Amino acid sequence: MANPTIVLLPVWGAGHFMPMLQAGKQLLASSSRPLSLTVLLMPAPTAQSASDISDHIRREEGAGAVDIRFHHLPDVKLPTDHSGVEEFISRAVQLHVPHLRAAIIGLTSPVAALVVDIFCTPALDVSRELAVPAYVYFTSSAAMLSLLLRSPALDDEVVVEFEEMEGALDLPGLPPVPPSVLPGTLLERKSPTYKWFVYTGRRYVEASGIIVNTAAELEPRVLAAIAEGRCTRGARAPGVYPIGPVLALTPPAHAEAEEQPHECLRWLDAQPPASVLFLCFGSKGFLTKPQAHEIARGLERSGHRFLWVLRGLPVDISRGAQDPSDANLAELLPEGFLGETKERGLVWPKRAPQKEILAHASVGGFVTHCGWNSILESLWFGVPMLPWPLGAEQHFNAFTLVCDMGVAVPLKVDRKRDNFVEAAELERAVRSLMGGGEEGRKAKEKAMEMMVVCRKAVDHGGSSCASVKRLSEDLLGGAVVLPNV
Numbered sequence: 450m451a452n453p454t455i456v457l458l459p460v461w462g463a464g465h466f467m468p469m470l471q472a473g474k475q476l477l478a479s480s481s482r483p484l485s486l487t488v489l490l491m492p493a494p495t496a497q498s499a500s501d502i503s504d505h506i507r508r509e510e511g512a513g514a515v516d517i518r519f520h521h522l523p524d525v526k527l528p529t530d531h532s533g534v535e536e537f538i539s540r541a542v543q544l545h546v547p548h549l550r551a552a553i554i555g556l557t558s559p560v561a562a563l564v565v566d567i568f569c570t571p572a573l574d575v576s577r578e579l580a581v582p583a584y585v586y587f588t589s590s591a592a593m594l595s596l597l598l599r600s601p602a603l604d605d606e607v608v609v610e611f612e613e614m615e616g617a618l619d620l621p622g623l624p625p626v627p628p629s630v631l632p633g634t635l636l637e638r639k640s641p642t643y644k645w646f647v648y649t650g651r652r653y654v655e656a657s658g659i660i661v662n663t664a665a666e667l668e669p670r671v672l673a674a675i676a677e678g679r680c681t682r683g684a685r686a687p688g689v690y691p692i693g694p695v696l697a698l699t700p701p702a703h704a705e706a707e708e709q710p711h712e713c714l715r716w717l718d719a720q721p722p723a724s725v726l727f728l729c730f731g732s733k734g735f736l737t738k739p740q741a742h743e744i745a746r747g748l749e750r751s752g753h754r755f756l757w758v759l760r761g762l763p764v765d766i767s768r769g770a771q772d773p774s775d776a777n778l779a780e781l782l783p784e785g786f787l788g789e790t791k792e793r794g795l796v797w798p799k800r801a802p803q804k805e806i807l808a809h810a811s812v813g814g815f816v817t818h819c820g821w822n823s824i825l826e827s828l829w830f831g832v833p834m835l836p837w838p839l840g841a842e843q844h845f846n847a848f849t850l851v852c853d854m855g856v857a858v859p860l861k862v863d864r865k866r867d868n869f870v871e872a873a874e875l876e877r878a879v880r881s882l883m884g885g886g887e888e889g890r891k892a893k894e895k896a897m898e899m900m901v902v903c904r905k906a907v908d909h910g911g912s913s914c915a916s917v918k919r920l921s922e923d924l925l926g927g928a929v930v931l932p933n934v
């Protein structure tokens with residue numbers, strides 16, 4: 450009989466598809482018996498995500514190292530009238546349910562588990578029907594997971610809009626949470642996407658387990674609260690497997706191709722240790738001209754060295770493009786800025802090799818949009834942060850970085866003004882992080898502690914390594930042979 454297979458159902462973004470695949474490969478590597486991966490691919494909603502994913506599949510298939518099969522699900526008519534990403538993903542998956550069922554029934558291998566991405570909860574119908582164990586792969590933090598698990602109770606306990614309630618929210622394992630940092634979706638309780646968020650939290654308890662891209666030692670209090678049922682009204686929550694950080698650290702492209710290192714890295718080589726502030730806003734972040742001007746002024750006045758990844762508006766929004774364009778620096782930056790700061794600053798207008806930059810000894814701080822992958826990468830290299838969240842769950846992530854982990858210096862971001870930051874506020878925060886004062890020093894010390902914690906966790910005998918092992922054993926125990934009809 451063929452080896453049992455783990456069926457993965459990722460959503461389309463690179464920050465989801467790649468970490469999920471990477472986690473799957475780790476499972477295969479740590480299993481005591483041969484396992485394979487089957488990746489079910491829902492057709493991507495934009496041409497761009499389709500091409501990102503097919504590039505990645507080509508690389509995986511080219512490498513041919515592990516037993517992975519990619520299965521393309523048929524097209525469905527994706528919802529166009531959705532009110533947010535939670536609704537969009539959930540409804541898209543709902544439409545895929547018949548194809549998903551057929552694809553899984555058609556597999557010739559015993560199915561060890563179906564592992565679904567963040568808002569793919571409608572797929573749990575298929576696993577229940579086919580008696581296949583279902584797991585969630587959670588690409589964000591355990592704190593965010595606790596918020597999702599607790600959302601049905603919060604929905605009952607709080608009768609007004611969260612921003613109108615008195616005081617803070619109680620999320621066990623975290624300091625009191627100001628409603629202003631909740632994901633945007635939770636701030637509009639009448640919107641359909643809010644209902645899908647709470648629906649997701651309600652259905653997560655049906656899963657056999659939840660795999661999280663975090664390390665037990667990074668978020669110990671929240672993980673304990675989940676395990677003790679404190680986020681699920683005392684009911685037992687599914688077992689959580691913290692297996693991270695899952696980072697996909699590949700050798701630098703230039704090392705393999707014997708090319709010159711990237712220009713950003715060569716520029717960093719010429720800077721003193723821990724002297725450079727790195728600014729990067731994720732795969733989708735871009736800045737308007739007024740905001741770019743504020744940053745330029747803030748950086749100029751701070752006097753610190755900087756490497757700034759500055760991207761422009763997506764070019765063709767009408768055709769679904771979401772990725773930022775390469776910035777026209779002459780148009781976006783104040784006149785004379787590049788000349789005046791050329792001795793201590795580099796502005797890079799394209800996608801940059803973020804992990805390699807964070808790994809560089811000259812980088813001393815990171816202004817980040819607080820995507821969870823960026824946070825994990827920063828911690829992996831012991832770089833303290835200035836959180837500048839832009840959307841989704843990123844304001845909540847920023848809150849946990851400052852108030853729970855202590856690895857970041859706060860930055861005042863005006864959420865009601867499209868996440869605007871004033872030059873004077875940026876200057877203050879940059880000086881605080883990079884200037885050798887108490888606040889920045891503490892964040893640096895904590896970030897270094899987290900670096901050690903992260904590396905130990907994934908090392909042989911570490912907590913994440915043990916979680917992967919436990920997960921692979923639990924998966925093998927539940928493998929189901931389906932009648933192939």
Ligand SMILES: COc1cc(-c2[o+]c3cc(O)cc([O-])c3cc2O[C@@H]2O[C@H](CO)[C@H](O)[C@H](O)[C@H]2O)cc(OC)c1O
Nearest residue numbers: 460462464465534588589632634819820821822841842
């Ligand atoms: C898949 O494409 C997108 C995903 C998100 C998205 O939205 C989101 C909404 C919430 O209410 C809570 C969340 O945790 C959450 C997470 C999320 O995914 C992003 O995932 C990345 C990798 O895991 C990264 O961690 C980011 O911080 C998350 O925001 C949002 C989105 O566009 C706004 C997508 O296209």
Ligand SMILES: O=c1ccn([C@@H]2O[C@H](COP(=O)(O)OP(=O)(O)O)[C@@H](O)[C@H]2O)c(=O)[nH]1
Nearest residue numbers: 464731732733800801803804820821822823
């Ligand atoms: O110029 C860039 C911007 C982003 N990234 C990578 O893209 C991912 C972004 O993921 P994250 O979860 O932080 O945020 P998202 O882009 O999904 O909002 C991370 O691995 C970054 O290292 C990069 O390499 N170069």
